[in-house]
Amino acid sequence: MTAATPCVLVIDDETQIRKFLDIGLRAEGYDVLLAANAAEGLALAATRSPDLVILDIGLPDREGHEVLAELRQWTQVPVLMLSVRDAEKEKVKALDSGANDYMTKPFGIQELMARLRALLRNRATGASTEALPRYQDDRLHIDLGLREVTLDGEPLALTRKEYAVLAMLVLHAGRVVSQQQLLREIWGGTHVHDTHYLRIVLGKLRQKLGDDPATPRWLKTEPGVGYRFLAGNG
Structure with a gap:
């Protein structure tokens, strides 16, 4: 802005x-x-x-x-x-x-x-600095205040949708965010059933993070419900 x-x-x-x-x-x-x-x-x-x-x-x-x-x-x-x-x-x-x-x-x-x-x-x-959530482990650093994501010290290039999904999951770190909530808030109310949008974005996020969905470090799928950011796994 x-x-x-x-x-x-x-x-x-x-x-x-x-x-x-x-x-x-x-x-x-x-x-x-x-x-x-x-x-x-x-x-x-x-x-x-x-x-x-x-x-x-x-x-x-x-x-x-x-x-x-x-x-x-x-x-x-x-x-x-x-x-x-x-x-x-x-x-x-x-x-x-x-x-x-x-x-x-x-x-x-x-x-x-x-x-x-x-x-x-x-x-x-x-001139106050926004205290938005941050996440950091030995590999991944996320600063929502600065809108920065780095992996192994290198900036991670994310699309607007990829960043929005990641930011919402980090905001609710440790808690399940439903597919419908993610779709409603990021794509709009007319897309609450378009779950393939989420699958595509989460797939791209995992690919960029090198996060294996079978043994996730950061992005865990809760089948039929939504997704969870696994804070504290670093």
Whole structure:
């Protein structure tokens, strides 16, 4: 993402809010990513590295506070919380949990834009380094913050899809990520049954890593379910 076109990730389950923000943000020159639930939002945050996140507290699969807590485990990206709850304790809870700002619904688009500009200015002047997950053993080094993957000290040339799959698995290292989740977040909701896409990408990743699927060191297939990144095997 370039400084000239900052990217904003909107995580909100209300279709009208997402459309409203998508139109308003794009009109102001922002790139926009949209997520309707916590799972989609966390995956996009990990694989697309947005410059700012607008996060609704009332999501269908997880509370926004939980999403914020998970984000803060690996990134300091500015987060503006949205909620219909206007009680002071809700605002304090969000800010104490690591949110950078808080707005209640309904809100004015111009005030929202002013707050976004302020958050992005603060981020630019703060010069903080993103604490995205890293993995390193005696052969493989993965730095999601720098978007770098090296094998035996040499940069590994990955396609965008190969990197996105690897990044999502590393983000959930040790846990199974389902085929449907990978397909939905990386290829889109219309491709959740196109499992051959994943097989091709995982095959290419294994080939580049020299990872034998019969005795995997890093990329393990969980038959009929999904894939797991084997952290701690180095």
